Each structure stands twice: as structure tokens, then as C-alpha cells.
Amino acid sequence: MAKEMNKEAIIYPYQETDVIKRIICYPRCDIYEFEYRLKQLKRLGIDFIISYGPTQIGKIFVLGKGCTSIVVKALRHEMVVALKIRRTDANRKDLVREAEILKIVNRYGVGPRLIDYTPDILVMEYIEGVEFGEWIERVQDDQAIKNVLKKLLEKLFVLDSIGICHLELSNPRKHIVIVEEKPVILDFETVSTKTTKTNITQVLNYLIFRKNKISDKVTRILGLRNIGLLKTLLRKYKKERTSEIFLEVIKTLNLS
Known part of the structure; x- marks a missing residue:
């Protein structure tokens, strides 16, 4: 079941400093780090932080909170964007590598568009869609599901072709969202260019071989008869x- 979103409230980052500090310096930092990150917000042209999302930190609701970063909705030059902000206790020193990966995959039409970045903050295209697993469970149109799966596999093949493996796709529920029947792959912070894993095998393992409601539904919709051949391929x-x-x-997969 989808989490309910709160009503939006816009907060100006330079006025509500006590509130903003909890977000841009989560979970804790000193005044020097806070001022450094405020300068990064200014350099990126961020005008407002928008309190919106399923998770609350202090007085602000955010789009997501992970082990290394939080994601918030914001306003930049009158355009709604998503900010990915490195946590101060993250096990990596900056977000530069993720920004570089995003620049590469964006050239192939994959991922949210990277707009700008600093060492601690990524400014990205704001994507509002339905989480992949929830979308499959909810949608009743078999052909729509087949169309989305084919588009997704084509994007995954592109990533495999350029040697970038998204290591979180073994459980892609929250790392892929569907926007108007178009799949968007998110969260390129954990990727590898050396692993023997592939994006396609990770996702198909989740969709077909991991026995659950989703795999039962996908297998039925695709009309899979020769699982052995698929495993061999x-x-x-x-x-x-x-x-x-x-x-x-x-x-x-009967998607051709």
C-alpha cells in the first residue's frame, strides 16, 4: 500500500535555518558544515525546500531517506526539482561519482536527468511515479504491463551494453518507478562497472523466478511455457x- 503524502509547505532555506539544518545536515553537523552546505544550495540556485513526501525529519517531510542520503523536493528557478543530499554520517565522502554515472546514463535516456551538482548535493529532474512493484500489482491491463516490461528491458540492456550495473535491482520495487507507462530507473549510487552481474538477469529473477504474487502475475501475463529455455538464455x-x-x-518472454 502506498504511503500517504503530506500537504505541501514551502520553506525558504535561508530564513528557517533551524528547520533546514535538520535536512541539509542530516543527521548532525557543526555550524561550519551547515554554512558550507548553505553555500552549495545557493550555488545550485535552490530557492525553496518543499516539505513533501512519506517520511518526516523534524518539521519537514522528505521523498526518501537512505543510509547515505536523503531526497527532498525543492524549487529552483521556478522549476520543481529533486535534491539528493549526502548524509553527514555517510560512508562516502561525496556524491561526485553518482553524478558522473548519471551524466553517462542520461546520454542514453536512462535515469532522472541530472541538472547540476556539488560535492554534497545532486539536483535532478523531479520524478513522480508509482513504485514498480506496486504498479504491477495494481494495473489490470495485461498489454500495458507487457509494454512497460519491454521498455524496461530495453533500458536495462542499454545499461548492460555500456558496462554499468545497478546493484540494487535484485529488488527493484523502489528503484524503478512508472510514469505514464514509462519506466524510470532511480538511485545510481550503488553501481559497478566490473561485476559479472547484469541488470537484466537481476530484474528478471525478481519478476519471474522469485516466487511471489508479482512473479505469478507476470508469468501468467507473459504466457511463459519454456522456463528452462529462458534460464539457458x-x-x-x-x-x-x-x-x-x-x-x-x-x-x-513473448514480448517481441
């Missing part, structure tokens, strides 16, 4: 990652 794909094998996978 995926083992081959994991080694070679060619377009020919990818097309065979699509054909076996």
Missing part, C-alpha cells in the same frame, strides 16, 4: 551480453 546472456541473445530473451 539468461546464463548465456550473462556471459556475452549481445543484442542477438537479448532479442532471443525478448522473444522467449
